[in-house]
Amino acid sequence: MSPELITESHYDAKSDIWSLGCLLYELCALQPPFQAKSQPSLAIKISAGMVPPLPSRYSEELNNIIRTMLMVDPNKRPTTMELLKMMHPSRDITRREEELKQREIALNGREIM
CATH class of the missing domain: 1.10.510.10 (Transferase(Phosphotransferase) domain 1)
Structure with missing residues (x-):
């Protein structure tokens, strides 16, 4: 309500x-x-x-x-349009991809040692 x-x-x-x-x-x-x-x-x-x-x-x-x-x-x-502008799923996806790349780099570094 x-x-x-x-x-x-x-x-x-x-x-x-x-x-x-x-x-x-x-x-x-x-x-x-x-x-x-x-x-x-x-x-x-x-x-x-x-x-x-x-x-x-x-x-x-x-x-x-x-x-x-x-x-x-x-x-x-x-408004609905303002909400759509506030939400940036592509930015979140890009940030998640970067986090995964960093984790992969860290894991690869562990394998080399």
């Missing part, structure tokens, strides 16, 4: 961005970003916008993307 729905404000695509942020957060953290024992308590937590950081195995970049998606003010959330 996005902050807009709690306050019964206008609902638009930014609410969907918020929902996607919740889903991504839960996929990474294996728990929802907002937890409470009652609906009113949950509404208070959502309205406060206090999102715990993702587990440390996730990049700060991903943490920041999800945090922007979960901004209380819908005007501060990214």
Whole structure:
């Protein structure tokens, strides 16, 4: 439930961005970003916008993307196009390839000794 729905404000695509942020957060953290024992308590937590950081195995970049998606003010959330620009899978792939090359070099060095 996005902050807009709690306050019964206008609902638009930014609410969907918020929902996607919740889903991504839960996929990474294996728990929802907002937890409470009652609906009113949950509404208070959502309205406060206090999102715990993702587990440390996730990049700060991903943490920041999800945090922007979960901004209380819908005007501060990214659009779909802005989200696509924020996500750079090719850069991540290149970084992973470089890490693998470095590991391979290190392993080859061990074999020579």
